[in-house]
Every structure is written in C-alpha cells, then in structure tokens.
Amino acid sequence: MIGHAASPATTPSVTAAPGARRHAVQPGVRLRRIGYQVLLYSGAFLLTFYCVVPLVWMFITALKPPNEVITWPPVVLPKEPTLRNFRLLFEESLILTFLRNSLVTAFASTVLSILLGTLAAYSLTRYNYWGRDKLATFILLGYMFPPIVLIIPFFVWFKAIGLTDNYLGLIITYVALGLPFATWLLWAFFQSIPMELEEAAWIDGATRAQAIVHVIFPLALPGVIATSIFTFIVAWNEYLFALILMNTDPMKTLPVGLADLLNRPMTDWGVIMAAGVVITLPALLFFILTQNYLIKGWGAGAVKG
Amino acid sequence: MSMSLRASSRALAAWPADVVVRVRASKDLAGVILVAPAILTLVALLAYPVVYNLWLGFHQKHALQQTATWVGLQNYAFFVFSDRQFWDSFWLGLVYAIVTVVAQLVMGVAAALLLNEDFKGRLIVRGIALFPYMIPITLSVIIWRWIFNNQYGIANYMLVSWGITDKPPIWLGPDWIFWTLIAVSVWTFFPFVLISILARLQTIPPELYDAAKVDGAGAVGRFLNITLPQIKTVLFIVILLRSVWMFTKFDIVWMWGGQSYGGLGEHVRILPMYTYHRIFGLFQAGEGAALANIMFFILLFAAYFYFKYFRQEETSV
Numbered sequence: 001m002i003g004h005a006a007s008p009a010t011t012p013s014v015t016a017a018p019g020a021r022r023h024a025v026q027p028g029v030r031l032r033r034i035g036y037q038v039l040l041y042s043g044a045f046l047l048t049f050y051c052v053v054p055l056v057w058m059f060i061t062a063l064k065p066p067n068e069v070i071t072w073p074p075v076v077l078p079k080e081p082t083l084r085n086f087r088l089l090f091e092e093s094l095i096l097t098f099l100r101n102s103l104v105t106a107f108a109s110t111v112l113s114i115l116l117g118t119l120a121a122y123s124l125t126r127y128n129y130w131g132r133d134k135l136a137t138f139i140l141l142g143y144m145f146p147p148i149v150l151i152i153p154f155f156v157w158f159k160a161i162g163l164t165d166n167y168l169g170l171i172i173t174y175v176a177l178g179l180p181f182a183t184w185l186l187w188a189f190f191q192s193i194p195m196e197l198e199e200a201a202w203i204d205g206a207t208r209a210q211a212i213v214h215v216i217f218p219l220a221l222p223g224v225i226a227t228s229i230f231t232f233i234v235a236w237n238e239y240l241f242a243l244i245l246m247n248t249d250p251m252k253t254l255p256v257g258l259a260d261l262l263n264r265p266m267t268d269w270g271v272i273m274a275a276g277v278v279i280t281l282p283a284l285l286f287f288i289l290t291q292n293y294l295i296k297g298w299g300a301g302a303v304k305g
Numbered sequence: 306m307s308m309s310l311r312a313s314s315r316a317l318a319a320w321p322a323d324v325v326v327r328v329r330a331s332k333d334l335a336g337v338i339l340v341a342p343a344i345l346t347l348v349a350l351l352a353y354p355v356v357y358n359l360w361l362g363f364h365q366k367h368a369l370q371q372t373a374t375w376v377g378l379q380n381y382a383f384f385v386f387s388d389r390q391f392w393d394s395f396w397l398g399l400v401y402a403i404v405t406v407v408a409q410l411v412m413g414v415a416a417a418l419l420l421n422e423d424f425k426g427r428l429i430v431r432g433i434a435l436f437p438y439m440i441p442i443t444l445s446v447i448i449w450r451w452i453f454n455n456q457y458g459i460a461n462y463m464l465v466s467w468g469i470t471d472k473p474p475i476w477l478g479p480d481w482i483f484w485t486l487i488a489v490s491v492w493t494f495f496p497f498v499l500i501s502i503l504a505r506l507q508t509i510p511p512e513l514y515d516a517a518k519v520d521g522a523g524a525v526g527r528f529l530n531i532t533l534p535q536i537k538t539v540l541f542i543v544i545l546l547r548s549v550w551m552f553t554k555f556d557i558v559w560m561w562g563g564q565s566y567g568g569l570g571e572h573v574r575i576l577p578m579y580t581y582h583r584i585f586g587l588f589q590a591g592e593g594a595a596l597a598n599i600m601f602f603i604l605l606f607a608a609y610f611y612f613k614y615f616r617q618e619e620t621s622v
Contacts, residue, residue, distance in 0.1 A: 043419045054448045074462045120343035127336020146553035148577045149597040153354035176350035237441040239556035255443040291432045
C-alpha cells in the first residue's frame with residue numbers, strides 16, 4: 001500500500017506500541033494491555049467485516065449461475081462458478097458506453113474545476129483586494145444548495161439551448177457541483193504554503209512565474225492531486241443530474257445505466273453484480289493507490305475549513 | 306533555482322499540516338483577474354438558478370411548457386398552511402437527517418479513533434474502511450437491496466439459520482423500508498466522517514498525550530481533555546456538511562424506493578422526493594421551485610443559528 005510514502009506531516013499514531021515502554025511491567029498493567037490489544041483487533045475486525053462483506057457478497061454473486069442466485073436457502077459459495085454473468089453483461093448492456101460517458105464527463109469536469117479552482121486559490125492567498133474575505137462565505141454558500149434547487153433551472157436552461165443528451169451539459173453541471181468544493185480545498189492547501197518561500201525565490205532572481213513553477217507548484221501538487229480525486233469522485237458517482245439531463249441510452253453514465261439494470265422487468269441479479277464488479281475493480285485499485293493523498297487532502301480542507 | 310531553496314521546501318513538507326501561515330498578500334489587479342473565472346462560473350451556474358427559482362416560486366408553470374402565470378405567494382401558502390404531504394415529508398426528512406447524521410458521527414469518530422491507534426494491518430483496514438464512500442451510490446444501493454431481498458436475501462437467511470427468528474422481517478416492505486434506508490445511508494456515508502476526523506487526529510502532537518499520561522489521566526479523560534478540543538473545529542464543519550447533505554439527499558433515497566410516488570415511496574418520501582414528484586410527476590414546476598426554495602431557506606436559517614451558537618473562534622469560515 002502506498003501509505004508507506006506518508007509524508008512526515010501525518011504523524012505516527014498517538015499511542016506507542018506496548019513494547020516500547022521502558023518501565024518494568026506490573027501484572028495489572030499487563031492485563032490491561034492485553035485487554036487493549038483484544039479490543040483493538042476485534043474493533044479492526046468488526047470494521048473490516050462491516051465495510052467489506054457486502055462487496056465480497058457482490059463478487060460471489062457475480063460468479064454464480066442463475067439457479068444458485070435465485071434460491072432459498074442461499075448458496076454461500078458458488079458450486080459451479082461461471083463467467084456467464086459477465087458475458088451477458090457485455091453482450092446485452094451498453095456497459096462500455098456508460099463507462100466511456102462517465103470517464104469523459106468526470107475527467108473533463110475535474111480538469112476544469114481544478115484549473116479554475118487553482119487560479120482562484122492562488123489569487124485568494126497571494127493577493128489582496130476588496131471583498132476577498134467575503135468570498136469564503138460566498139463559496140460556503142455553494143455547499144448549501146440542495147441539488148434539487150439547481151435541477152429545474154438546469155433542466156429548463158439546457159433544454160432550451162440543446163445541452164440535454166450532450167456531454168457539455170453534464171460537464172458544466174459537474175463543474176457547478178465540484179468547483180465550490182475544489183476551490184475550498186485548494187484554498188486550504190495554498191494557505192499552508194508560506195509566502196516566504198516565494199519571496200526567497202524572487203530575491204534569488206526568479207520571476208513570479210518561475211517562482212510558481214519551481215516553488216509553489218511542487219508544494220501544492222499533493223493538494224491538487226487530492227482535490228482532483230475528490231472532484232472526480234463527485235462527478236463519477238453523480239446520479240440525479242445524469243438521470244435528468246441524459247435521456248438516451250448511448251449518453252447515459254454508469255450510475256444511471258446500472259440503476260436501469262436494476263429496474264428491468266426481470267431483475268437478473270447475477271448480471272447486475274457482474275456490472276458492480278466491473279465498476280468497482282478499477283475504482284478500488286485506483287483508490288488503494290491514492291489513499292494516502294485522500295486522507296491528507298481531506299485533513300487540510302477540514303482543518304482549515 | 307538555488308539549492309537552499311530546494312532544501313527549505315523539503316523542510317517545509319515536514320511541517321504539521323495545520324500550521325497556519327499568515328499570508329502577506331499584495332494589492333494587485335492580477336489577483337482579481339485570477340479569481341474572476343472561478344467566481345464568474347459560480348455566479349453563472351449557481352446564482353442564476355437561485356434567482357430563477359425564486360422567480361419561479363411565485364408562478365404557476367407546467368414543467369414542460371414555456372408560459373408562467375404569476376400567483377404571488379400562493380405556492381408557499383399552499384404547502385405551509387394546507388398541504389399535509391408537505392409536513393409529512395418535512396418531518397420524515399428531519400428524522401432521516403438527524404438519525405443518519407448522529408449514527409454517522411458515532412461510527413465515524415469511533416472508527417477514526419481506532420484507526421489512529423497502532424496495530425498490524427492498519428493501513429489495509431484504513432483503505433477498506435473507505436470503500437463504502439468510494440463506490441457509486443447506485444452500487445451500494447444495489448448490493449444492499451440484494452442483501453435485504455425479501456425472498457432470497459442473505460440477511461434473512463442469517464437471521465433464520467442462527468435461530469434469531471422464524472419469520473424474518475420484510476426489509477423492503479412498508480414497515481422496514483425507512484429503517485433499512487437509514488442503515489444503508491449510514492454505511493455509505495460514515496467514511497466521510499471517518500476520513501475527516503482521522504486526518505485531524507494525525508496532526509495532534511503525541512506530546513500532549515504523554516503529558517496527560519504523566520498527570521495520570523485515563524483514556525476517557527484524555528479523550529475529553531485532549532482529543533475532543535483538538536477535533537472540535539473539524540467536527541463543527543463535518544456536522545454542518547453532513548446535516549445539509551443528508552437533509553437534501555436525493556439519489557440513495559430515490560433508488561431505495563423514493564421513485565414511486567405512492568405505495569412504498571410514501572414511506573421514504575422526504576422533501577427532495579416530494580419536490581421531484583411535484584415537478585416531474587405532477588409537472589408543477591412552480592410548486593416544485595417553491596418547495597426547493599423552502600428547503601434552501603430552512604438550511605440557510607439553520608446554518609445561521611448553527612454558526613451563531615456553535616462556531617469556534619479558530620474556525621476561519
């Protein structure tokens with residue numbers, strides 16, 4: 001796991017390992033330490049169980065033939081594992097189209113949000129102008145909007161200018177959803193980069209642009225990556241606007257396409273679970289690789305926010 | 306670029322993430338130019354809909370037609386004074402938001418405290434504990450609908466085979482659907498609390514705990530006197546965001562049964578569901594806009610009092 005590359009900013013855990021204590025161990029203390037260990041590991045086990053078992057059940061179901069899926073009592077482990085569900089999924093549904101639509105809209109909206117958000121964050125932390133401090137409240141207001149407030153105007157508006165069933169319409173929507181959040185997080189990151197470093201670069205003869213490229217950018221990069229991941233996830237998982245704005249099958253995104261599978265007259269649970277596996281695998285892999293950025297990025301935003 | 310500068314930027318990375326650096330900003334037009342695209346985008350995309358919604362709330366308008374008739378405060382008066390469904394949705398939504406937020410907080414903070422301790426496999430468990438939040442909501446709904454399936458669900462099988470009951474409840478039936486919705490919502494969103502709190506816990510200097518131990522403070526005392534004050538600011542923001550988001554939650558509720566207006570949908574019809582059905586079911590765009598505005602004002606109002614009474618000094622919002 002990438003977590004080993006943790007920056008020194010993520011201080012190691014609060015309680016040192018029991019063995020690290022120098023004092024002689026008394027029996028009562030030792031008993032308490034064993035109790036602590038038992039508590040710790042059973043807690044970790046329960047948490048893992050709670051979070052992972054539903055996903056394991058999805059994987060197992062995806063590998064079962066129909067007669068082992070729809071049966072009582074349930075068959076826990078597949079007796080005759082099969083790839084039938086995956087074959088049917090790729091033959092009968094537009095899963096790859098949905099995947100492409102999701103990737104295009106999520107990627108484009110993330111790039112746009114991060115671009116605008118980074119410029120704004122740099123400006124908000126490095127320049128002084130009228131109303132700068134009020135912008136924090138303004139951006140927070142962006143959090144307050146129930147998505148449902150946006151849906152009527154967006155629907156009417158996009159319908160009028162032909163942006164329904166169109167990548168651009170959904171991308172614009174996801175910028176609206178992602179930008180306040182992205183600006184907020186990036187702002188917190190840029191605040192933690194001291195002005196002195198930039199000034200030192202200027203004294204060394206660097207121009208403002210050079211200072212940004214060589215000093216600010218490398219320091220801001222982890223924050224930019226963390227923010228990108230979160231912005232991407234918001235768009236990747238979004239359901240409501242994709243449902244309203246993308247009406248024809250070839251334009252639907254993964255969350256909507258997946259929900260459509262569930263709403264078919266004869267629900268084929270095996271195929272649905274196979275779709276779940278197809279969606280989850282790349283996401284989980286990506287996620288495990290970037291987990292460290294996620295936790296750090298969240299911290300910066302939350303601490304400052 | 307000089308070596309000393311590289312060294313100092315490396316040294317900077319070693320600073321705790323919460324070091325707040327006072328920025329000496331310079332007066333410059335360039336700053337306004339840099340911030341303008343983001344602000345203009347937000348104004349265009351967010352301010353326009355709000356203004357349009359306010360306008361629409363005073364009108365009667367069919368969702369798919371262009372003409373709108375001015376009706377003044379009639380939409381608002383109707384919901385507030387004579388529509389029982391509105392109040393039912395409001396109260397159900399309030400229960401949904403409060404129960405899910407409290408459960409998420411308890412589980413999220415407990416899990417964060419656990420994952421901040423030192424044990425073998427901690428990093429793996431940390432990764433796993435974030436899964437529920439990272440998979441699409443559609444997928445978590447689908448998985449749990451399968452687990453809670455009335456006929457073939459593994460949840461009922463476990464209840465029966467472990468001898469807990471002979472007649473397992475119908476999880477997705479009228480009696481239980483609201484409570485299973487809450488369970489699924491908590492499963493899906495508690496990692497948000499976990500990740501926020503854990504990130505903050507990691508920045509608490511260990512010396513604080515060592516000092517408390519020397520003073521003889523127990524685990525509970527250390528939590529109350531050190532951990533809690535340190536995570537207070539984050540908790541403030543997390544509670545605010547989660548409450549707003551749970552009160553306006555659409556997708557998970559919609560897919561858990563909210564898409565039908567009557568029948569099962571009635572048992573999970575919180576305000577966003579009701580708004581949707583008014584607009585796209587009954588085609589009353591004006592009424593829907595009024596409902597959306599009511600929700601927005603409730604949130605602004607609640608946020609105002611929340612800030613007034615609970616805001617911490619160090620919160621820079």
